[in-house]
Amino acid sequence: MKEIIKKLHKLNELDIDLQTLRKDLERMPKELAEKEEEPKLLKEQIERRKADILKLKMEADSIELEMKAGMEALKRYASQLNVLRTSKEFEAVKRQMEAQRGWNSENEDKALALLSQAEVKQKEADGLNTKLEEVEQVLALERERVDKDVADLTKKQNDILTRRAELSKDVPGKELAIYDRIVVNRGQATAKVNKGFCSACHMKLPPQVHNMVLLAKELVTCPSCDRILTAE
Numbered sequence: 001m002k003e004i005i006k007k008l009h010k011l012n013e014l015d016i017d018l019q020t021l022r023k024d025l026e027r028m029p030k031e032l033a034e035k036e037e038e039p040k041l042l043k044e045q046i047e048r049r050k051a052d053i054l055k056l057k058m059e060a061d062s063i064e065l066e067m068k069a070g071m072e073a074l075k076r077y078a079s080q081l082n083v084l085r086t087s088k089e090f091e092a093v094k095r096q097m098e099a100q101r102g103w104n105s106e107n108e109d110k111a112l113a114l115l116s117q118a119e120v121k122q123k124e125a126d127g128l129n130t131k132l133e134e135v136e137q138v139l140a141l142e143r144e145r146v147d148k149d150v151a152d153l154t155k156k157q158n159d160i161l162t163r164r165a166e167l168s169k170d171v172p173g174k175e176l177a178i179y180d181r182i183v184v185n186r187g188q189a190t191a192k193v194n195k196g197f198c199s200a201c202h203m204k205l206p207p208q209v210h211n212m213v214l215l216a217k218e219l220v221t222c223p224s225c226d227r228i229l230t231a232e
């Protein structure tokens with residue numbers, strides 16, 4: 001039985017390594033996925049800027065059309081001035097021309113304001129693009145690193161699984177079943193007896209339990225934490 005317990009202890013070391021490997025293999029792609037969020041957000045922000053710029057330019061275009069129409073109107077008024085008979089009519093057209101000039105200049109200001117807003121948005125988009133390139137570069141290295149680590153850990157995991165399969169062939173089914181039940185609940189499935197105490201849960205063991213561990217004729221488990229006890 002001492003040999004079997006030794007093998008179970010070895011098996012448990014492998015299983016604990018496997019647990020750590022599994023956790024790392026789960027964690028690393030998750031962490032990478034979190035980092036992949038940053039370029040996504042940056043791309044969204046860039047797209048929003050682009051949409052804003054398009055809208056501003058379209059508004060500026062329509063105002064420019066109005067300005068052109070305004071210039072045409074001014075020309076028409078100017079030609080009317082040549083054919084007018086009375087000074088009253090002349091003054092009326094002059095006033096309309098003044099008003100038209102005012103609207104035209106207002107429209108020009110509006111168009112310029114829209115274009116300078118578009119320019120600000122363009123600068124923001126350029127800055128975001130630079131940031132995106134930097135983030136993509138860092139991420140490319142990170143992806144490479146994670147791929148390599150995952151491959152290494154997977155290979156390690158497979159090696160351990162092979163050793164585990166070999167080792168468990170030598171453990172009788174009854175003892176293996178007890179071990180398998182404990183390892184699922186506890187992870188650490190074996191515990192040394194240390195001066196009459198269980199080294200895992202630190203409970204004082206009843207003397208007969210301690211004796212059974214020393215005799216090692218069968219598997220003895222800790223009455224408190226259920227781990228397989230091995231002699232000190």
Ligand SMILES: [Zn+2]
Pocket residue numbers: 191198199200201202203222223224225226227
């Ligand atoms: Zn215990």
